[in-house]
Amino acid sequence: MTARSTGSPSGSPSGRPGPASSRTTPPPGATVPEPSGPDRRDLDLKLADYDGCFGCGDQSSDGLRVKQTGITGTEVTGEFTVLEAHQGAPGLAHGGVLATAMDESLGSSAWVLGKRYVTGRLETDFMAPVPVGSTVYLRSWCTGVDGRKAYLQGEGRIGGPDGPIAVRAAALFIEVPEEHFSREREG
Ligand SMILES: CCCCC/C=C\C/C=C\C/C=C\C/C=C\CCCC(=O)SCCNC(=O)CCNC(=O)[C@H](O)C(C)(C)COP(=O)(O)OP(=O)(O)OC[C@H]1O[C@@H](n2cnc3c(N)ncnc32)[C@H](O)[C@@H]1OP(=O)(O)O
Numbered sequence: 001m002t003a004r005s006t007g008s009p010s011g012s013p014s015g016r017p018g019p020a021s022s023r024t025t026p027p028p029g030a031t032v033p034e035p036s037g038p039d040r041r042d043l044d045l046k047l048a049d050y051d052g053c054f055g056c057g058d059q060s061s062d063g064l065r066v067k068q069t070g071i072t073g074t075e076v077t078g079e080f081t082v083l084e085a086h087q088g089a090p091g092l093a094h095g096g097v098l099a100t101a102m103d104e105s106l107g108s109s110a111w112v113l114g115k116r117y118v119t120g121r122l123e124t125d126f127m128a129p130v131p132v133g134s135t136v137y138l139r140s141w142c143t144g145v146d147g148r149k150a151y152l153q154g155e156g157r158i159g160g161p162d163g164p165i166a167v168r169a170a171a172l173f174i175e176v177p178e179e180h181f182s183r184e185r186e187g
Pocket residue numbers: 023046047050055103104105106107108111117118119120121148149172174175176181
């Protein structure tokens with residue numbers, strides 16, 4: 001599998017540092033596993049069935065409704081359209097909405113690793129304003145796994161899948177047991 005560099009993704013404007021801080025950069029020796037764990041099929045089914053998710057669910061009326069468009073190795077591509085409900089400044093996407101979209105994309109890339117992860121830390125760079133009506137093309141990939149920690153990077157482009165980067169992100173996801181989710185639901 002091709003592991004992407006933890007440095008600036010292709011297409012980033014020169015002169016800006018890469019998206020990852022020391023806390024979202026894998027330590028030396030961290031590896032990117034093949035996304036083929038024994039329970040991968042079950043996890044894929046959950047991924048497809050979870051309609052209530054604000055990021056990707058069909059039942060979330062004001063949600064982002066991110067659609068996955070492809071999985072290659074740990075790289076997951078997706079897209080969503082910025083609606084009026086997603087505005088911050090008039091006519092422009094709210095930064096938190098874009099961060100949520102990146103969380104969704106990064107989370108999907110973590111999910112295909114075959115274990116259960118939650119976001120521990122999410123870092124975002126907002127590179128260009130995103131007008132309402134834009135389709136944002138998302139792409140995320142794993143840069144390394146070290147024990148319970150999975151390191152991810154991603155980007156959102158506008159104008160097309162190869163258009164300019166509007167937002168990019170780096171994250172640390174932490175592996176959790178299944179009980180994590182039942183505990184959270186019970187409060
Ligand atoms: C996620 C979706 C769940 C839905 C499940 C159902 C169906 C799934 C369907 C589809 C899913 C598909 C795609 C996913 C799409 C979107 C993803 C959205 C993701 C989210 O929206 S998810 C919600 C937001 N998220 C949380 O709600 C986490 C709240 N939080 C906690 O639950 C704990 O905080 C936890 C578990 C993170 C850790 O707690 P813990 O007690 O288990 O472990 P501990 O604290 O020891 O950390 C272990 C090691 O990680 C290091 N570490 C931890 N946090 C760090 C940080 N921020 N920076 C740097 N290092 C950090 C420590 O320093 C230590 O490092 P060391 O081992 O070296 O000492």
